[in-house]
Amino acid sequence: MNVALYSTPRFGALKHTIQSEEQRNSSSGDDVAQPPSSPSNNSSHQHEDAQDLLSFGTHCDVKDCRQLDFLPFRCDSCTQTFCLDHRTYESHKCSAAPNQDIRIPECPKCQQKIQRPRGSDAAAQIQKHIASGCRDLVLLAxxxxxxxxxxxxxxxxxxxxxxxxxxxxxxxxxxxxxxxxSQSIPPSGSDAHRLAKPGQSALKRAITAY
Missing domain, CATH: 4.10.1110.10 (AN1-like Zinc finger)
Incomplete structure (x- = not known):
């Protein structure tokens, strides 16, 4: 009897309805999932990150250099910005460098006077001197x-x-x-002692004769 029941048209229609409902649920779950991002979106984000990073650096003002430096140096005379290699007056040929600045730098560690060629950076000379163990670039008296x-x-x-x-x-x-x-030279101790002896002898003779 059970076999006859499963073979009836009513059971077949019920089975078809259940299968249709399962397919509908599975398709609705797929719709909830987010589509993967396209490669074009990833490349645009990377480009924006690179632009943000470059905005922190500054290019060297020397025309033949133009190096991007994230810790640039600003010249105190011409007020331009330079990289590590062109930070001194001499290296970037500063036209506003003070020619009257001839001060001799002194090492803060050993207090010796340091050699400083014209146009060179005093701080750089001191750093080289300290790096050598306070032996090099000493200005001898x-x-x-x-x-x-x-x-x-x-x-x-x-x-x-x-x-x-x-x-x-x-x-x-x-x-x-x-x-x-000098004409007024006081006698030293030994010379004064020798000069005092004749005077003392004469005084003794005078006292004895009296």
Whole structure:
């Protein structure tokens, strides 16, 4: 009997209705899904990101360079913007560079005077000096010759006599050591002792005779 029931036309119509409903539900679920983005949309977004990144950098104002630099340097004389290689007056041939600036930079670490060629950057010279262990680019003091006759010493450290106002080395820095040309030279301790002996002898003889 069951077999006869499944073979009736009414059961076939019911089965067809159920299948149609399942197909309708499956098609409606597909409609909810979002379509994938097209390749053209991805390329446009990438182009916009690149433009935003380039807007942060600045091109070097040197015509033959035009390098994009994200940490540019602004010249304090001509107010133009330059890359790392053209940041100094000399490298970008600055026409507004102050020619009167001849100050000698001093190392903040060792307090030595640093060489600075005309048009060069003082900060860059100090950085090179410190990077060498405070050995390179040191501006040496001029050596002075000792004014004592016959002395050939030339030293960076010299001493000025307060009497004759001449410069002498450490060996001849004292008045009695460089035969000072000043007329009023007080005798040294040994010379004063020798000069005092004749006077003391004469005084003793006078007291004895009396």
């Amino acid at each position: 001029p050596r002075r010759k000792c004014n004592h006759k016959g002395c050939k010493n030339t030293e960076a450290l010299s001493f000025k006599c307060n009497r004759c106002e001449h410069q002498f080395c450490i060996k001849h820095m004292r008045v009695q050591d460089h035969t000072c040309s």
